[in-house]
Amino acid sequence: MATNRLDKIDRKILDILQRSAKITNAQLSKEIGLSPAPTLERVKKLEQTGLIKSYHALLDSDKVGLGVSTFVLVTLKGHNKDNIKTFLDKINKIDNVIECHHITGSGDFLLKVIAKDIGTYQQLMLEDVSDIDVVDNLSSMVVLSTYKDSKVMPVP
Template sequence: METLDKTDRRILEVLQQNARLNTKEIAHRIGLSVTPTYERLKKIEKMGVIKDYVTLLHADKIGKTLVAFCNVSLQLHSQLLLKKFEAAISQMEEVMECYHVAGTFDYLLKVVVDDMRSYQHFLTNKLAAIENIAQVHSSFVMTEIKHGTAFKLA
């Protein structure tokens, strides 16, 4: 497996700050010519290091004002029931992130909705409809202090 060198990491740092940059702009920022920058970028993409190119939105500017973290415990832990839960959660547009965790709870969900009424609808009509849920504990975000998307690569 190929590894990332210092220049590859610099390309990734620049892209994490602004994925809209074209190859010429990236090359200028890292001090390399366009062709080698393009070749390195294609190599990095082929390696699967870049997961996707996305646009990040301000949730509150599109009406998504309530963020909740839900700790979910399941009653039973068979492989089939875990997969069923994960498949159901993966289809829910309100769930932005889902992690299978170790500790007191089985899963941690990040849920983003318009308001408390929307959250109640999500909880009672979607989440509670999944079989095998033992309990759900919700924590609501009052203020977002830090929300990062870029990894430190140096």
């Protein structure tokens, strides 16, 4: 389903669900002005077409004991399929790497890494990430404060 095929009601459903995925179908139907059955049908269609990929609980990293957040710029030894595959296979096994983006510019990948503390982060980098044989260089940026961390996408 292309975004240009979304009508005003679909867009409103997507906005509401991004802000509150636990909303009941009854409450959602009230907010969009449809009865519950067509509301549920629209949500199911948005899920089936892949516009809604999944539902998640957003955790407070500090409260679960993950007080250090960093971005790591990774440069590989070479830009070929094998190196990329090797890197991705290994990085996908490291739970503390919560985001991995293939990028352009001065590096090849940008990782978001969370850890309990600086010592745990250092150990993770030394024993897991820098140990990946195709990694050439790492550059870390420690997050001091976060002022915006929205998971809500504007739907055009």
